[in-house]
Amino acid sequence: MELFHEEPGIGDRIARLRLRRKLTQEGLAERAGLSVDVVRKLEQGVRQTARLSTLNALAKALDVEPSALVGKPATFEVRGEGDQPSVLALRQAVSPVSELLGEEPDPEDPPGIAALQDALRSTERIRREGRMAEIGALLPQLIKDAKAVAHAATGSEAAAAQSVLAEAYQVAATTLAALGKEDAAFTALERAMAAAAKGDDPHLETVGFSSLAWVLTKQGRLADAERVALKAAERIEPGFRSPPVELALWGILLLRAATAAVRRERRDTVHELLAMATAAAARITVDRLDYATPFGPTNAGVAKVNFLVEMEESAAALRAARTVPELHTLPPTWRARFHVDRALAYADLDKDDAAVAALLTAERTAPEWMRYHSTSLRLVADLRGRERRRASPLTELADRLDLHA
DSSP states (O other), X not given: OOOOOOOOOHHHHHHXXXXXXXXXXXXXXXXXXXXXXXXXXXXXXXXXXOOHHHHHHHHHHHTSOTHHHXXXXXXXXXXXXXXXXXXXXXXXXXXXXXHHHTOOOOSXXXXXXXXXXXXXXXXXXXXXXXXXXXXXXXXXXXXXXXXXXXXXXXXXXXXXXXXXXXXXXXXXXXXXXXXXXXXXXXXXXXXXXXXXXXXXXXXXXXXXXXXXXXXXXXXXXXXXXXXXXXXXHHHTOXXXXXXXXXXXXXXXXXXXXXXXXXHTTOHHHHHHHHHHHHHHHHHHOSOEEETTEEESHHHHHHHHHHHHHHTTOHHHHHHHHTTOOOGGGSOHHHHHHHHHHHHHHHHHTTOHHXXXXXXXXXXXXXHHHHTTXXXXXXXXXXXXXXXXXXXXXXXXXXXXXXXXX
């Protein structure tokens, strides 16, 4: 008979870590700056969830990552039928039924705006690093927290909370789109734009259009994606004295438009947009990281490689790849995608050993991200179909990616 073991809940994890640190409930509450009643209710299972600021405080007091408290979900696995718990949690956060039913809000006091903004920065970093399971565990609570603060606060604090909420929805949108849930991603972006309109950051609408262009590209709505990105770029076209952040956002929009254009086989448009983006990147001189997205000479170079691969100019793509400056400055997921593009180019030229080496580099750079990147999975499957050896680094990679023969 097969035995099933229930995954320990958040309260069990807190209690286990607290006892390991030889702390009482009172001691943990004091160290975390929380009410002992919160700790007690969590450990007793009276409360099954906690605000992200509460989790961050408890994690800091226990000297662990927040994900150690909530647990890593079964993963974002989306190859089977239906949504797994991680994806479902994001869907529920983006489109909650509780609002329609008029249910009572969370009784726990909303976090302060500073704690909310810190939680956003932490969540964005986790997404850039490709730690997908942690996003599924932490992002839904961040969205709930931001909504609670925006509802309870007034004036400038409410506007700041709306800005956090807009960015949190955008992270949810890009995550859902990457996992093939473009319908939910579109809904998240609609909510992001509504929150941005109430926020205190004038750049968030532009960021929203950039994310929308990417989601539309994922949906296959290429003409719409190109139009959205170009219209947004026209609105913010920088002048001689524009600050670097505006130049970076403009450049990102140009690259979004070029991504759609390359898939529409509009090569002249791609080269034109890439030239403008590269010029903007040169003016910035070093890559910036604005709203969780890098832009500068390095990212422009990485984008050029991607476009050449998409246009099946593989030899040119590999030559361009060797000239990309300061690759280490990009976030892990951007670097991993660059190495996958190199692998695609090598495979197109029948240099399979070099392709495998590039894929292994991508896996070392962002191992969890690789498990959900459809292009990587397809390429590994194709290369394995061409390989005759039963045991090899490629076979081992396919096993780690759960690609079964």
